[in-house]
Amino acid sequence: MELTLWTYEGPPHIGAMRIASSMKGVHYVLHAPQGDTYADLLFTMIERRGQRPPVTYTTFQARDLGGDTAELVKGHIREAVDRFKPEALLVGESCTAELIQDQPGSLAKGMGYEIPIISLELPAYSKKENWGAAETFYQLVRGLLKDSPKSESEHNPSKWKTEGRRPRVNLLGPSLLGFRCRDDVLEVQKILAHHGIDINVVAPLGAAPADIIRINEADANICLYPEIAESTCIWLERNFGHPYTKTIPIGVGATNDFLNEIHQLLGMELPKQEEEDGSQSRLTWYSKSVDSNYLTGKRVFIFGDGTHVLAASRIAHKELGFEVVGLGTYSREMARKVRDAAKELGLEALITNDYLAVEEAIKESAPELVLGTQMERHSAKRLGIPCAVISTPMHVQDVPARYSPQMGWEGANVIFDDWVHPLMMGLEEHLIGMFRHDFEFTDGHQSHLGHLGGHSTEKETKAPSFYQEKVQSSRPEHFPHWTPEGESELAKIPFFVRGKVRKNTEKYANQIGCKEIDGETLLDAKAHFNA
Amino acid sequence: MSGASLLKETGPREVFCGLTSIVWLHRRMPDAFFLVVGSRTCAHLIQSAAGVMIFAEPRFGTAILEERDLAGLADAHEELDRVVKNLLTRRPEIRTLFLVGSCPSEVIKIDLARAAERLNSQFNGKVTILNYSGSGIETTFTQGEDGALKAFVPLMPSSDKKQLLLVGTLANAVEDRLITIFKRLGIENVDSFPPRQSTELPSIGPETKVLLTQPYLTDTARVLKDRGAEILPAPFPLGVEGSRLWIEAAAKSFNVDQSLVTSTLEPLILRARKALKPYIEKLTGKKLFLLPESQLEIPLARFLHMECGMELLEIGTPYLNRDMMKPELDLLPDKTRIVEGQHVEKQLDRVRKNQPDLVVCGMGLANPLEAEGFSTKWSIEMVFSPIHGIDQASDLAELFSRPLHRHDLLNTKQLTST
Numbered sequence: 001m002e003l004t005l006w007t008y009e010g011p012p013h014i015g016a017m018r019i020a021s022s023m024k025g026v027h028y029v030l031h032a033p034q035g036d037t038y039a040d041l042l043f044t045m046i047e048r049r050g051q052r053p054p055v056t057y058t059t060f061q062a063r064d065l066g067g068d069t070a071e072l073v074k075g076h077i078r079e080a081v082d083r084f085k086p087e088a089l090l091v092g093e094s095c096t097a098e099l100i101q102d103q104p105g106s107l108a109k110g111m112g113y114e115i116p117i118i119s120l121e122l123p124a125y126s127k128k129e130n131w132g133a134a135e136t137f138y139q140l141v142r143g144l145l146k147d148s149p150k151s152e153s154e155h156n157p158s159k160w161k162t163e164g165r166r167p168r169v170n171l172l173g174p175s176l177l178g179f180r181c182r183d184d185v186l187e188v189q190k191i192l193a194h195h196g197i198d199i200n201v202v203a204p205l206g207a208a209p210a211d212i213i214r215i216n217e218a219d220a221n222i223c224l225y226p227e228i229a230e231s232t233c234i235w236l237e238r239n240f241g242h243p244y245t246k247t248i249p250i251g252v253g254a255t256n257d258f259l260n261e262i263h264q265l266l267g268m269e270l271p272k273q274e275e276e277d278g279s280q281s282r283l284t285w286y287s288k289s290v291d292s293n294y295l296t297g298k299r300v301f302i303f304g305d306g307t308h309v310l311a312a313s314r315i316a317h318k319e320l321g322f323e324v325v326g327l328g329t330y331s332r333e334m335a336r337k338v339r340d341a342a343k344e345l346g347l348e349a350l351i352t353n354d355y356l357a358v359e360e361a362i363k364e365s366a367p368e369l370v371l372g373t374q375m376e377r378h379s380a381k382r383l384g385i386p387c388a389v390i391s392t393p394m395h396v397q398d399v400p401a402r403y404s405p406q407m408g409w410e411g412a413n414v415i416f417d418d419w420v421h422p423l424m425m426g427l428e429e430h431l432i433g434m435f436r437h438d439f440e441f442t443d444g445h446q447s448h449l450g451h452l453g454g455h456s457t458e459k460e461t462k463a464p465s466f467y468q469e470k471v472q473s474s475r476p477e478h479f480p481h482w483t484p485e486g487e488s489e490l491a492k493i494p495f496f497v498r499g500k501v502r503k504n505t506e507k508y509a510n511q512i513g514c515k516e517i518d519g520e521t522l523l524d525a526k527a528h529f530n531a
Numbered sequence: 532m533s534g535a536s537l538l539k540e541t542g543p544r545e546v547f548c549g550l551t552s553i554v555w556l557h558r559r560m561p562d563a564f565f566l567v568v569g570s571r572t573c574a575h576l577i578q579s580a581a582g583v584m585i586f587a588e589p590r591f592g593t594a595i596l597e598e599r600d601l602a603g604l605a606d607a608h609e610e611l612d613r614v615v616k617n618l619l620t621r622r623p624e625i626r627t628l629f630l631v632g633s634c635p636s637e638v639i640k641i642d643l644a645r646a647a648e649r650l651n652s653q654f655n656g657k658v659t660i661l662n663y664s665g666s667g668i669e670t671t672f673t674q675g676e677d678g679a680l681k682a683f684v685p686l687m688p689s690s691d692k693k694q695l696l697l698v699g700t701l702a703n704a705v706e707d708r709l710i711t712i713f714k715r716l717g718i719e720n721v722d723s724f725p726p727r728q729s730t731e732l733p734s735i736g737p738e739t740k741v742l743l744t745q746p747y748l749t750d751t752a753r754v755l756k757d758r759g760a761e762i763l764p765a766p767f768p769l770g771v772e773g774s775r776l777w778i779e780a781a782a783k784s785f786n787v788d789q790s791l792v793t794s795t796l797e798p799l800i801l802r803a804r805k806a807l808k809p810y811i812e813k814l815t816g817k818k819l820f821l822l823p824e825s826q827l828e829i830p831l832a833r834f835l836h837m838e839c840g841m842e843l844l845e846i847g848t849p850y851l852n853r854d855m856m857k858p859e860l861d862l863l864p865d866k867t868r869i870v871e872g873q874h875v876e877k878q879l880d881r882v883r884k885n886q887p888d889l890v891v892c893g894m895g896l897a898n899p900l901e902a903e904g905f906s907t908k909w910s911i912e913m914v915f916s917p918i919h920g921i922d923q924a925s926d927l928a929e930l931f932s933r934p935l936h937r938h939d940l941l942n943t944k945q946l947t948s949t
Contacts, residue, residue, distance in 0.1 A: 001568075001595060001596060001597060001600055001607070001610040001613070001614050002594070002595045002597060003592055003593070003594055003595075003618060004574045004592060004593045004595055005588065005589050005592045006578055006589070007571065007574045007575060007578060007593075010571065010572070010575035011570060011571040011572045011575060013572075033634045033666070033667035033668045034548055034667040034668070034671065035546075035547060035548025035549075035550065035551075035634070036548075036572060036576075036667065037544065037545045037546065037547075037895060038547060038548075038551075038576045038580060039579075039895075040545065040895030040896070041579060041894040041895040042579060044894070044895055044896070044899055045894055045897075045898065048898060049899070050898060050899055050901070050902025051899055051902065052895065052896065056543055057544075057545075058543070060668065061668050061669075062637070062666075062668040064668075065638070065668070076543060079542075079876075095571070095572050095634070096572075096635050096638055096667075096668070099601070099635060099638045099639060123598070124570060124571065124572070125596060125597050125601060126597065126598045128571065
């Protein structure tokens with residue numbers, strides 16, 4: 001048993017629902033008790049969709065368990081097929097149904113329907129949402145393509161040249177409840193069109209089973225979200241010889257690499273000037289502009305799904321000049337890649353499901369900016385640290401009305417704004433730095449950092465909550481004590497570095513065996529760490 | 532009983548399970564914690580139903596069953612003990628811990644009653660450990676509160692004091708207001724259940740008169756009766772009339788002079804009717820369709836028809852306790868179509884066919900119905916909003932007239948802009 005207060009991922013059948021709801025002409029019969037229907041609101045409320053997800057729940061009850069639940073499942077399948085007339089049927093079960101072992105998939109297959117029936121086995125007690133989505137997409141593609149001729153040895157991704165047509169690719173992985181997928185697809189499509197590359201199929205988002213069947217008409221695949229599409233891309237490569245891209249075009253550098261990769265895969269020449277100026281995004285110049293000077297070495301903590309944290313760490317480090325002080329993911333499937341990326345930055349990756357462990361790690365690394373999920377947004381708020389959300393789990397806030405991709409050139413622009421605005425804007429922060437002794441900028445000054453007004457953890461430590469008790473009690477007994485004079489010196493330090501200075505000073509005091517920290521200790525520590 | 536036509540329907544349902552009640556119960560009793568023994572789905576459900584992740588440390592959590600817990604039951608009990616110990620070490624302020632059964636824990640038959648007993652002896656009075664079921668195979672949405680309260684009843688101290696007990700979670704402000712009104716009527720001993728602190732349970736006995744504030748407390752009412760209490764039959768305190776009849780039921784039982792009742796309530800009623808007026812204008816003659824969810828459907832329909840003049844197309848309810856609902860059913864017009872249970876697809880077909888002006892429904896259905904051009908109101912809002920009592924009648928009506936008002940606003944704008 002695992003104790004959870006908030007979770008980053010839902011169960012695997014939610015992943016299956018994401019695939020079914022993303023597509024057209026697919027219906028999902030889910031053997032599940034009453035209550036599991038809550039999942040509809042993820043789509044109709046969080047995504048603000050105007051349609052119900054194409055899911056029929058069997059909503060069995062305790063009194064059904066004594067009787068023939070198999071007949072109940074069949075009845076619902078029959079009704080769903082009659083009513084919705086799907087082109088393909090997904091059949092699966094939620095955690096409780098898994099326990100009663102009705103095997104709805106086999107039941108459905110025995111009912112003599114003409115349409116393809118995909119039976120989903122998603123082990124609810126060991127797997128989670130993204131895995132469920134990937135497995136569903138893979139099973140669906142495999143099921144629909146099983147009669148297509150396999151031609152892995154013959155496939156030539158440059159065949160478009162001899163056929164006298166434009167190259168075409170599939171965009172695989174975008175789905176509902178994925179982070180900004182809707183806009184990412186548009187952006188990537190725009191960029192590819194600019195380079196003369198056509199889109200064959202986008203899937204699962206917006207695809208019908210008929211589209212899946214013509215998936216192997218593409219020259220290559222673009223794996224946009226490895227969490228969802230990697231297993232499918234690997235299978236397509238093995239069976240049809242389709243190569244797929246490994247770079248996720250989030251950030252300026254990655255978008256360039258992505259373009260390089262796809263040009264190479266398709267045997268195309270990347271236009272020269274494209275390579276040189278490197279960017280059609282404003283991020284590069286905005287980041288270089290003098291106003292961004294204040295971003296230098298900002299300490300940033302990154303946590304979220306694998307794809308987005310990998311991208312974020314590269315952008316933070318290479319494109320914005322931040323210092324990454326923490327990197328982690330809840331995507332166990334992506335753990336290895338994230339560990340490697342962390343290692344390169346001299347960090348140890350945090351791979352966990354426990355948002356409290358993430359909060360501890362944030363506190364520990366004392367960042368100036370958190371890039372995380374909605375959970376980290378709340379942790380950061382409590383700690384008085386600015387935060388931008390870069391990853392699922394989805395919140396209604398992450399489905400904005402405006403065009404707001406993460407991928408491609410425009411995605412890089414969006415990322416610059418989204419990450420930098422929670423920090424104080426450049427000139428403003430410079431002025432606060434220069435005039436910090438003016439009364440306007442004393443501690444009462446309201447900054448952009450929400451209700452704490454940039455007071456960081458100082459005030460928070462006084463809050464009589466359990467959470468704080470825990471913080472204090474976790475401090476060792478011999479921890480050095482701040483004299484009132486030391487505290488008042490510390491208060492003169494601008495709030496945005498105060499947490500770090502406090503920590504460093506305590507570390508220094510511990511090192512030299514000093515029990516009381518006064519103003520002098522603070523200055524000594526400053527000199528020590530600057531040296 | 533009135534001439535309402537009662538129909539039973541079975542089929543796919545779109546209703547929350549009893550676990551969802553935790554979302555308001557944990558706010559009512561800040562010293563209690565609700566530990567769902569269930570699956571990742573349960574955890575995800577409560578998180579999604581709670582909607583916004585605003586709590587630093589929520590007072591609910593899930594002990595997620597994993598593959599190895601399914602292997603053997605003894606193992607599951609040890610695991611549960613470990614999780615509970617961890618939790619109570621981390622959260623020493625918890626006074627009452629509810630172990631909440633879920634679909635998977637019930638299917639694999641984890642005996643939570645036995646677990647609670649065992650843990651109770653281990654924690655030796657420092658924390659009270661109770662259990663109830665919030666599973667979707669046993670309970671719907673608001674029934675979770677019924678289960679939690681029922682679990683409390685054996686712990687309530689006995690008393691022979693003549694007293695009034697209000698049963699069901701209310702907003703604090705509303706509860707205070709109702710108690711003030713009873714005091715004006717000379718009913719001094721008024722207590723409420725659940726209490727605001729889980730350790731301050733009210734007493735119960737043969738001289739306790741119970742007024743239910745919520746219609747979904749069937750089991751709790753039964754065990755209170757077993758403890759000797761008398762359940763006063765009354766409609767539920769929604770709207771002016773429902774609240775008046777509800778208060779009068781207590782007044783009668785406490786032999787309060789009718790003239791005192793009249794002089795106390797009359798000014799409130801006059802004021803409430805005045806406040807209701809603009810909403811009545813908006814709602815009267817409009818067609819209402821209620822899909823089943825919270826059990827509040829029948830009292831709401833009664834108020835919206837009787838006092839706001841709405842036409843009732845259909846009242847859906849997850850289940851119907853005829854005894855408890857009798858005072859409500861008596862107030863409904865003849866031939867009102869009441870449907871117990873649900874076949875969500877057929878019900879939506881009827882919504883489309885009947886073209887109501889307003890649909891009361893669960894959260895999963897609201898936006899799709901809006902997209903089809905229907906105005907909707909979420910059922911769940913009724914269990915969170917202060918809607919009980921005479922003074923709240925206009926606020927209650929406002930909740931229903933707002934979607935219609937909004938619909939008009941946006942349509943008018945579209946007309947003028949073209």
